[in-house]
Amino acid sequence: MKRIVCTLVLTLCAIALVGQLAAQTWQVAGPVPRWGHTAVIDPTTNVMVAFGGKVPGTNATPYLNLNDVWRLSGGLAWTALKPTGTAPAGRYQHSAVYDSLNNRMIVFGGAEGNASPCANDIWVLSDANGKTGTPAWVQLVPTGTTPAPRAQHGAVYDPNTNSMIVYG
Secondary structure (H helix, E strand, O other): OHHHHHHHHHHHHHHHHHHHHHHOOOOOOOOOOOEOOEEEEEOOOOEEEEEEEEEEOOOOOOEEEEEEEEEEOOOOOEEEEOOEOOOOOOOEOOEEEEEOOOOEEEEEEEEOOOOOOEEEEEEEEEOOOOOOOOOEEEEEOOOOOOOOOOOOOEEEEEOOOOEEEEEO
C-alpha cells in the first residue's frame, strides 16, 4: 500500500512539474544572433561592447546590416545601449578597437551592402562601456591619406601613439 501511495504521489508531482514547464516560455535576453560584428573588451570594468553585424532578413531583403550597440557586463547581463549622435550606417566585417584610457570604441570600414559597397569611414563611440555616461557616436575625419574602403580586415590599437592600425 505504501508503495502505491508513494508511486501515486511521485506521479502527481511529475505531472504538476511537466505542466509548469509547458507553461513557461523562452525570452531573448540579448542581441539577435549575428555574424560579421565586432566586440571590444574594457578590462577595467570587465565589460564587452558589441557593434553591428549581419542577420538574415526577409525575401525582399535577404540580409540586414545592423548598427546596434550592446553591453555585456561581468554579471553576464546584456544591455542594449542607445548612443546619442548620428550612428554609423549598418555594417558587417568592419574592425573595432578599444581605447581603455578614454573609454571609447573606434570603428573602421566594413561592408554596408551585401558584399559591397565597402566603407572607409571612422566612427568613435565615446563612453563606450556605458558606465561613466551615455555613449555617443561621432564620425572622425582624419587628416592624411585615408585607407581604401575594405571589409574582412583587422585592426589593433596602439595606446602609446593613440593610433588605430588597420591591416588587410
